[in-house]
Amino acid sequence: MAFFEQHIHSEPKTFISKYIFSYDHKVIGKQFLWYGIIGLGLGGMMALMIRWTLAFPGEAFPILGNLLFPSTGGVVPPDTYAMLFTMHGTIMIFYAITPILIGAFGNYLIPLQIGARDMVFPLLNMLSFWIAAASALILVASLCLPLGAAAGGWTSYPTLSTLIGSPGAGQTLWTLALFLLGVSSTMGAVNYITTVIVLRAPGMGYFDMPLSVWGLWLTAILNAIFLPVLGAGLLLLLFDRVFGTTFFLAGAAATTGTGDPILYQHVFWIFGHPEVYILILPAWGIVSDLLSFFARKPAFGAKATALSMTSITILSTIVYGHHMYTTQMSPLLTQTFMTLTMTISIPSAIFFANWLGTIWKGSIKFDTPMIFSLGVVFVFGLGGLTGLYLATVTTDLYLHDTYFVVGHFHYTMAASVLLGGYAAIYFWMPKMFGKFLNEFWGKVHFWITMIGLNGVFMGMMIVGYAGMHRRLYNPFVYEFMERLIPINAFVTYSALLMGLGQIPFVINFVYTIFFKKEKEPVSDNPWNVGTLEWTIPSPAPVYNFKEIPVVKCGPHELGNPNLPEGKDFQYQTEEIVEA
Amino acid sequence: MNQVMTNKDFEAKQLTSSIAMIVLLVSFTMLFATMLLGFSVYRLTVDVWPPMGMPRIPLTLPMVSTIIIALSSVALVLFESAFNKHNTKAMRVYFALTYLLGLGFMFVQWQLWNSMAAMGLQASGGVFPSLFYALTWTHAAHIVLGLIALLFLLPVSMKGYSMEKVTWVQNVSKFWHFLGVVWLVMFIVMFVF
Numbered sequence: 001m002a003f004f005e006q007h008i009h010s011e012p013k014t015f016i017s018k019y020i021f022s023y024d025h026k027v028i029g030k031q032f033l034w035y036g037i038i039g040l041g042l043g044g045m046m047a048l049m050i051r052w053t054l055a056f057p058g059e060a061f062p063i064l065g066n067l068l069f070p071s072t073g074g075v076v077p078p079d080t081y082a083m084l085f086t087m088h089g090t091i092m093i094f095y096a097i098t099p100i101l102i103g104a105f106g107n108y109l110i111p112l113q114i115g116a117r118d119m120v121f122p123l124l125n126m127l128s129f130w131i132a133a134a135s136a137l138i139l140v141a142s143l144c145l146p147l148g149a150a151a152g153g154w155t156s157y158p159t160l161s162t163l164i165g166s167p168g169a170g171q172t173l174w175t176l177a178l179f180l181l182g183v184s185s186t187m188g189a190v191n192y193i194t195t196v197i198v199l200r201a202p203g204m205g206y207f208d209m210p211l212s213v214w215g216l217w218l219t220a221i222l223n224a225i226f227l228p229v230l231g232a233g234l235l236l237l238l239f240d241r242v243f244g245t246t247f248f249l250a251g252a253a254a255t256t257g258t259g260d261p262i263l264y265q266h267v268f269w270i271f272g273h274p275e276v277y278i279l280i281l282p283a284w285g286i287v288s289d290l291l292s293f294f295a296r297k298p299a300f301g302a303k304a305t306a307l308s309m310t311s312i313t314i315l316s317t318i319v320y321g322h323h324m325y326t327t328q329m330s331p332l333l334t335q336t337f338m339t340l341t342m343t344i345s346i347p348s349a350i351f352f353a354n355w356l357g358t359i360w361k362g363s364i365k366f367d368t369p370m371i372f373s374l375g376v377v378f379v380f381g382l383g384g385l386t387g388l389y390l391a392t393v394t395t396d397l398y399l400h401d402t403y404f405v406v407g408h409f410h411y412t413m414a415a416s417v418l419l420g421g422y423a424a425i426y427f428w429m430p431k432m433f434g435k436f437l438n439e440f441w442g443k444v445h446f447w448i449t450m451i452g453l454n455g456v457f458m459g460m461m462i463v464g465y466a467g468m469h470r471r472l473y474n475p476f477v478y479e480f481m482e483r484l485i486p487i488n489a490f491v492t493y494s495a496l497l498m499g500l501g502q503i504p505f506v507i508n509f510v511y512t513i514f515f516k517k518e519k520e521p522v523s524d525n526p527w528n529v530g531t532l533e534w535t536i537p538s539p540a541p542v543y544n545f546k547e548i549p550v551v552k553c554g555p556h557e558l559g560n561p562n563l564p565e566g567k568d569f570q571y572q573t574e575e576i577v578e579a
Numbered sequence: 580m581n582q583v584m585t586n587k588d589f590e591a592k593q594l595t596s597s598i599a600m601i602v603l604l605v606s607f608t609m610l611f612a613t614m615l616l617g618f619s620v621y622r623l624t625v626d627v628w629p630p631m632g633m634p635r636i637p638l639t640l641p642m643v644s645t646i647i648i649a650l651s652s653v654a655l656v657l658f659e660s661a662f663n664k665h666n667t668k669a670m671r672v673y674f675a676l677t678y679l680l681g682l683g684f685m686f687v688q689w690q691l692w693n694s695m696a697a698m699g700l701q702a703s704g705g706v707f708p709s710l711f712y713a714l715t716w717t718h719a720a721h722i723v724l725g726l727i728a729l730l731f732l733l734p735v736s737m738k739g740y741s742m743e744k745v746t747w748v749q750n751v752s753k754f755w756h757f758l759g760v761v762w763l764v765m766f767i768v769m770f771v772f
Contacts, residue, residue: 003591004592004595120595120599189602190602190603190606194598194602197598198591224602225605226609228607228608228609228613229613232609236614236617236713239712245702247706258706259706260620260706
């Protein structure tokens, strides 16, 4: 706890040192936020093109179609379709969710919530952003190649992703971009882990940290351990593509001795399953905090929540096999992996119950961040429960690679992480930019998003259960699928609705940051909560804390009946009021 | 940062950088562990080893590499103890020795790749040579990183002991010893068996 106190840095003067090559964790957080929101827009447009093709096969994509695909009169061609869903997955996971939750809020919240003046390695932090930026540039540049970008799915399984499956340079650039992003994330992880260990304010034990910091810290640990596993896989894939090694080529393609495409799948999912939790743990932490803040009650079983997040982190490392039931795995192994996977539902249920316990009999204030958090509780419940069918070997064999899987992982990863991210943006906006987002438009944004995303992902699960395969350009060439066209149209309309629902947010966000003038400056603590970042002015000054705070109680001391009249929360720097 | 470091500052700096270095080394361990896992999968599932009448790589050059990198680790340990004893003269000697042995390791690796090519083992010649090339390439890339990191100790060994540089010396040597251990594991797993 606070092994040392950082010096107060002088304010950067020039535009470049202030906004571009900034060492300040708050600026880097904002850079990541913009980066992620741009990624979200790009990935979202791709999603709409995919959906359009599935609902109206052979019809031109409206407005943009003629511009992007002139050769086919605006219709998305099959090879481009494969490219679109690959890039959609890649961008959403690595260039939208990761930068918003881990890059932006990790950077912004960790030092502020543990009472530090900055990350422990500010230079490393800055490099981490700029490497991520370079990686995004490489990925987006690959869209302009003559043979197109990567098209082997976001998992890039060989042999689709070897030179035989995808001869263009797109896949090579994809591999390179992800490797670079892995380097950037590892640098971030080293920084986050060390910062949380050595820079917590005096008096702050691990269980006095807000649950957001818990989530981000566990994420960083998973990142540090499992990103290199993907790194190794990508490196071997890169060697295969550039130097002609034959790790993932099987059979006739490998002239002497055979490689093994399945090995890539093992390596990918050893990383890939923890990655699911890398994405979701920050959102869980943030939501656990927000539910308590807006229910004006201490978080129910906060310690148990932190410990169940920790046990999920540990369990997530040994369940990867459930992604591979259909790869001729030994039945003994599938049984083992099924049992282990099911075990994750125990800690998940514990903290889900804790969420419900937190809002139980609370005096809930339905501000925008709160309704987004409640949205997370709802969609994560659905996503988690549908996961049980996929964890079970018998049902997974039928549901494997159908839209049921797509619906399930969009509920857990896309829906709940996205809503968690929005909750965080609406909540910390005053601290980040000194202004509030418009409440009314925030609520409009929430309801349209909520209705849209349930339409999309519920619809996906239904068509998946009916047997619609993912990744097919036109599944309706199969007769039994033809009756699914109307429901696919419904899903597409929902997706369009959801897409349109993001417009109020973008306008709200840009308008608030650049044009809105608050009548009076936002107070230090507009939400009346006690965590450390609300003890300093909004927006936070360059050095964060003039005096490093001394922590005397936990982050959720709300609604203590012994508090004086008119006050229902305590700052973490205050002694708990006893009767 | 101009004021003299207090003992508390020093301890904090040491703790911070050693935590960060350990996290980083765990990351690198996972990278090499994954590659060795891949190696083991191929090694254990193939009927005959080396497969398809491929020549076995002679032990001589890898053995020389192992000895060289072990010696360089020893030299670095001696450098560290000379540093702690404020013995600038010995530091210079051991630094030069470590660095030369590091370069020597790279030279032997180069020879190894040449000899493999001479035996007809190309990187693209099937999974058996692919494994040897890819793993040694990755390790060699890290050795290059290590050699660059060692260069940061050059000013230290010129000027002698200073409290500010203790963490530098500790971290660079941790990384270098780590590479030595990785090579030892690779040597046993890939070349001996």
